[in-house]
Amino acid sequence: MDRFLSLKLRTQMMIMILLMAIGSMGVILYSAERQREADFREAAHLSLSLATAVHNDQNVLLSGAEQLLSTLSYVEAVRKRDAAEVNRILAGLLKKSPQISNLLMIAPDGTIWASAVPMAKPINAAERRYFKAALQSGRFSSGEYTIGKVLSKPALSFGYPILDENGKVQDVAVAAFTLTNYEKLLDSRNLPRNTSLLLLDHKGTVLFSNKPRELVGKQDRPDLFAAMKKEDLGSFSAKDINGIQKVMAYHQVYLKGESEPYMYVRAGIDKEWVDKKSSLPLMANISAMAAIVLLTALMALYISKRAILDKVRALREGTQKISAGDLTVRVNDNVAGGELGELGAAFDSMAQQLSVDIERRKRAEAEALAKGEELDRYFNNSLDLLCIADTSGCFRRLNPAWETALGFPLDRLVGQNFLEMVHPDDVAATADAVAVLERNGEIRSFTNRFLHADGSYRSIEWHSVRPDGNIIFGAARDVTDKILAEEEKLQLERQLLHMQKLESLGVLAGGIAHDFNNILMAIMGNAELALMRIDKDSPAVDNLQKIEQASTRAADLARQMLAYSGKGRFVVGNTDLNRLLQEMLHMLELSVSKSAIVRLDLHPSLLQIEADATQIRQVVMNLVINASEALGDGRGFISIKTLSLKCDRSYLKKAWLDVDVPEGDYVCLEVTDTGCGMDSATRSKIFDPFFTTKFTGRGLGMAATLGIVRGHRGAIIVESEPNQGSCFRVLFPAAGSAAELSEAPCSQENWRGHGTLLLVDDEEAVRCIASEMLQQLGFDLLTASDGRTAIELFSANPGIGVVLLDLTMPQMDGERCLVELQKIRPDVKVVMSSGYTEYEVTQKLRGKQLAGFIQKPYKLSALVEALRPIA
Incomplete structure (x- = not known):
């Protein structure tokens, strides 16, 4: 560049004109190439427009044919197979439909029993694709290239099934097309000379060709036919069947209900037409550019002397005087007009402008100082947490919002390394975020936990930037309350989803138990009658008794399933939970492991509950046996405790599926063990039916427990951690009145009915x-x-x-x-x-x-x- 600038001005101008000419030639060639591409796109568009027009025309034609055949299916003569009358009707319709070459009626065995064109002899069309497809699918179906059996001419036929009153195919109505009408469509469009149009069937057989017509009935080239199978419509450039390079476009034609096209339409325009159309503008542009370059060179030589060289010489002399300190010189007096004249005026006002610039700089410094004070006011009064820190992690400046958010005074935080205040679990992620900030210059959203003065941690969401150097600008917000609200919402959604799953399984369990009871009815009843009628000394007595015992156990299983479904209450009344536990104590001690110690801690003035005592015993037994199994073979304690609680919504939120449990007075049954405990995954499944951590058992015990508690409008709270034991708190709504015991009626074995x-x-x-x-x-x-x-x-x-x-x-x-x-x-x-x-x-x-x-x-x-x- 320096060498170029050292040349004379005229030489520089000639070089620039030459470069301009070269650039203009590049533009012309580039434009010509773009025009050629546009011409190719135009050729593809014209081809695709022709293919689309044929596609649309074919769809309209087939829609009319289908409507015609559908109408024929309702004609009484067709229904009765009156061949003479139907031939007359078809012949009349053929005269009114010039695009249709023939109309046929075919029996299910393939025999053509009616034709618009008279048949010389009986003909069978059972092997035709349109006939077989119409029989199999029961809908309007397409055929393929064939030589018509009536007209002995190439045709594409379509079949329409005519159904009888029972929905079976009675006949197949057929419309045949010769497709020669597309010559008129091609001639009516303003298309380049030698534009080609081909129609092919689903096998690639040519149905119609305008150039040459001899292609009809022949197979398309495999590569061209394969190119049309990729998508419904498209374009490509290739040599046609005759070896001529063309710009081609195609369109697949589908019949409603069929997954593959029954016909392909392909149009093509010669590449030679595109080349000729593009070359003429190119030659004209090159000629015009040569003339312009020559004229420009001549004008440049003349203008360079009069408008530039003479004025530059005068300007140089005036500049030398100004550089010598003569500020009284007026260069513009020697250089009149044009940009060089403006340059002379600029030199004249230089000294005056220097004094103006100095004054303006002073004013700008004062404004910058005022803006700094405004930024300080915004920084200190913002409710967001704003800070300036360095990349080593130390706070340099903080706004007062930090003192409100974290409880520490600002002088305690400034100079503090913020990594020391981050929650230990978030330190690594925070360090990684700082590394990303140094690399990318910005972090839009990052959340970590900061230490509060009261010892808790607050969740802070950050947006930080590092414009340059080691300074970080950060803006943050305290999102602790937002995160807690989202976690609470998510927990509620999980509980609701689990409740819906258990409710669905409960309905299934109740239905199975109901049907199971019907089966057990027959087993238990027959076993009981057999025991009554058989000789007491018969060896079959023992087998019948075992059947009766097994049936009783099966009935107990059905009751457990009913209990899980929440439909297992039998006799409901006021129940004293303390008395029930005292009565069960001996049985509970026999049911648990020998190394386990059972302790009772009963509230002295416990409220009563409205419940079925039998099912409450089952709840107690299930919880105690579960606690015993958690102890395993080791020694441990099982504590059974009762107490009265007044539960508010915050406490009931801890309950398992608590959505319908109201606030109020509750009687609490608490079963605690010192066993192996449970992790979160086990706790989430403990009440699922058929879930068990043991090698034996059905996994219905805890599921039935949940069903019984839900049936009594109660709730269960579970607290457990691995190796720290488990605590189950069962809450029952308290009842005010005392329990009323009803005396069971006495049975009479010899009683006989009558009537x-x-x-x-x-x-x-x-x-x-x-x-x-x-x-x-x-x-x-x-x-x-x-x-x-x-x-x-x-x-x-x-x-x-x-x-x-x-x-x-x-x-x-x-x-x-x-x-x-x-x-x-x-x-x-x-x-x-x-x-x-x-x-x-x-x-x-x-x-x-x-x-x-x-x-x-x-x-x-x-x-x-x-x-x-x-x-």
Whole structure:
């Protein structure tokens, strides 16, 4: 560059003109290339526009053909296969549809029984693709390139299935197209000469070609056909079948319901047309540029002397005088007009401008001082935490908001290394963030915990920048409350999701237990009747007793499943939890490990609870056995404690699935052990059904415990850490009144019934065994498998005294059947039977005046107890 500037001005101008010419030539060549690319895009656009027009025209044509064939399917003559009449109709339609070459009607065996064009002999089209596709899919289907059997000309046919009243294909209506009409479409468009148009079927067979027409029926080149399969539409440059380089565009044509295109449309424009279109502007531009460069050179020689060289000489002489200190010289007097004249005027005002600049600099320094004071006021009054620190981690300046946030005075924080105040778990991440800040110059969002004066930690969210040097500017906010609120929300969402999962499993468990009870009914009943009828000395007695015992254990399992579902309460009343625990103490000591010591700590004035004592015993037993298993073979203590609590919402938030537990007075059962404890993963699954950490067991104990507690509108709080034991606090709503004990009715083994009894149950096994039991008791028996049959039998037999009615039945359940029976006879005696418990059934049928209830599976003795008071 220095060497260039040392040349004479005229030489520099000539070099610049030459460089300008070279640059202009580059621009022209670049523009020509861009124009050539634009011409290629135009050719591709024209090709794609033609392909799209054919695609759209074909879709309109097929839509009309499908509508025509659909209309034909409703013609009475077509339905009756009146060949003569249908031939006449098809011929008339063919005259009105010049784009269709033929219309056919084909029977399911492939025989063409009607044609718009007369057939010389019977023809079968069973092997045609459009026929087979229409039969298989039951919808409008496409064919492929074929030589028509009626016209003996190339055609593309489409089949439409005609369905009978049963939805089966009665016939296939066919429309055939020769596709020659696209010659007119091509001629009507203003396209370059030698533009080609091809239509191909799904196999690549040419259906239509304008140049040359001899390609019809031949296979397309595999590479060209493969290029059209990549996507629905596109363009590419390649040699066509005749070896001519073309810019091609294609469009796939689909039929509704078909996953592959039935036809491909490809249009092409010769590359030679593009090249000619691009070369003419290039030659014209080059010629014009040569003339301009020559004229510019001549003008530059003339202007350089008159407008530049003479004025520069005068300007140089005036500048030498000014540099010598003569500020009175006026250069502009010798250099008139133009930019050089402006330069002379600038020299004239230099001295005056220097004094103005000095004054302006003083003013700017004063303004900067004022702005600094404003920034200080903003820094000190901002509610955000603002700081200036160095990269070594020391605070250099802090605003007063830090004192409010952390509780330390500012003089204690300034000079402090902030890494010493960061929570130990966040030190490494904070150091990494400082490294990122040094490398990238900014950190937009980073959160760590800072020590507060009271010993706690506050979460601080940072936005820091490092413009240059070792200085860091930071802006932060205390987000502790925001993080705690988000964690609380997340915990609530997790609890709600878990509750929904347990609720769904509870519904499933209740349904399984209900059906299980029906099965056990047949097993237990048959075993009981067999024991009554068999000789007491028979060796089968022992087997029957074992069957009865196994059935009883299975019934206990079903009750556990009902308890988990929250539907397991039987007899609810005021219960003294202290008395219940004292009665169970001996049994609990026998149930736990020999190395475990059980301790009772009972509140002296404990409030009573409204509960089912039997299920509360199960809760206590499950918790104590779980505590014993946590102790393992080692020695340890199991503490059982009762107390009265007044629970507010903050305390109930700790409960397992506490969303529906209200505030108020609660009786607390606390079971604590000194065993192995649980980690967070085990605690989250402890109440899941079938979850167990033991090699044996079903995993239903704690799940049933949760179900019982939920059924009593209570809650469970679990506290446990590995190797630190576990504490289960079960909360039951307190009740005010004392427990009322009811005396159980005395059973009478020899009791006999009389009269007619109607047994209603949809389970055949239950009906069979219950019938035998009722006949054993002496009843005349009528049976019904559903509610409607029961109503008919009850209406036809006025002597029916008692109805033993199943609650859960299809079509008409027990509740609806009970209402209809009471309409017929309001004083009818109905004993309801169900696999669910009496509590659930009586709540469901409240106000329906039941005579009694018996829970499945039941024995003969339970049947006597239910029927004796009313039969």
